[in-house]
Amino acid sequence: GENVEQHPSTLSVQEGDSxxxxxxxxxxxxxxxxxxxxxxxxGPQLIIDIRSNVGExxxxxxxxxLNKTAKHFSLHITETQPEDSAxxxxxxxxxxxxxxxxxxxxxxxxxxx
Amino acid sequence: EPEVTQTPSHQVTQMGxxxxxxxxxxxxxLYFYWYRQILGQKVEFLVSFYNNEISEKSEIFDxxxxxxxxxxxNFTLKIRSTKLEDSAMYFCASWRGGNTEAFFGxxxxxxxx
Numbered sequence: 001g002e003n004v005e006q007h008p009s010t011l012s013v014q015e016g017d018s019x020x021x022x023x024x025x026x027x028x029x030x031x032x033x034x035x036x037x038x039x040x041x042x043g044p045q046l047i048i049d050i051r052s053n054v055g056e057x058x059x060x061x062x063x064x065x066l067n068k069t070a071k072h073f074s075l076h077i078t079e080t081q082p083e084d085s086a087x088x089x090x091x092x093x094x095x096x097x098x099x100x101x102x103x104x105x106x107x108x109x110x111x112x113x
Numbered sequence: 114e115p116e117v118t119q120t121p122s123h124q125v126t127q128m129g130x131x132x133x134x135x136x137x138x139x140x141x142x143l144y145f146y147w148y149r150q151i152l153g154q155k156v157e158f159l160v161s162f163y164n165n166e167i168s169e170k171s172e173i174f175d176x177x178x179x180x181x182x183x184x185x186x187n188f189t190l191k192i193r194s195t196k197l198e199d200s201a202m203y204f205c206a207s208w209r210g211g212n213t214e215a216f217f218g219x220x221x222x223x224x225x226x
Contacts, residue, residue: 034214043117043204043217044156089156097215098144098208100169103156 006104
């Protein structure tokens with residue numbers, strides 16, 4: 001089955017700096033890659049997703065890149081703010097949001113003011 | 114904004130007891146899911162449910178687990194005879210279908226003692 005690895009497990013940045021979180025996946029049939037943000041006491045919330053027919057997607061300060069050949073995808077957050085502090089999860093599935101998601105292990109991002 | 118709600122937020126149960134975790138998915142959604150996250154580990158898929166039947170399940174979802182949509186609004190996960198290793202955060206999710214996102218609830222923390 002699919003296996004998703006995520007690095008780093010913790011990331012501490014200064015406010016205003018950029019943060020990059022990387023994930024690799026094993027199943028070349030996976031074609032949907034969402035990123036979730038989880039704040040304390042809340043469930044995972046989708047922040048951005050990408051499908052395998054595109055290499056990059058951007059939404060304001062957040063961007064995701066996908067390299068299908070290397071089977072890795074990354075989350076980029078620019079101009080980080082303290083409210084970006086949370087746990088971020090990458091995931092992969094074959095199909096779309098409704099198919100079984102395989103999650104990475106999570107990255108705890110801390111943005112220091 | 115519509116949300117998936119889960120009750121209770123925290124459940125403590127004795128080993129061997131039955132527990133029912135409850136979820137109210139978003140009203141016009143058609144697909145429902147349970148995931149779990151053991152402390153310090155990845156979020157893992159348990160089961161998906163569509164059209165009043167299980168559409169996919171993982172190896173974790175053995176005979177001790179069952180799901181039900183007893184009425185038009187609730188979606189439940191039952192664990193028949195809880196074990197210590199069932200202690201985890203359980204997330205419910207729902208999806209409308211098509212090119213839309215899946216929404217997660219805030220989770221139920223199950224502690225088996």
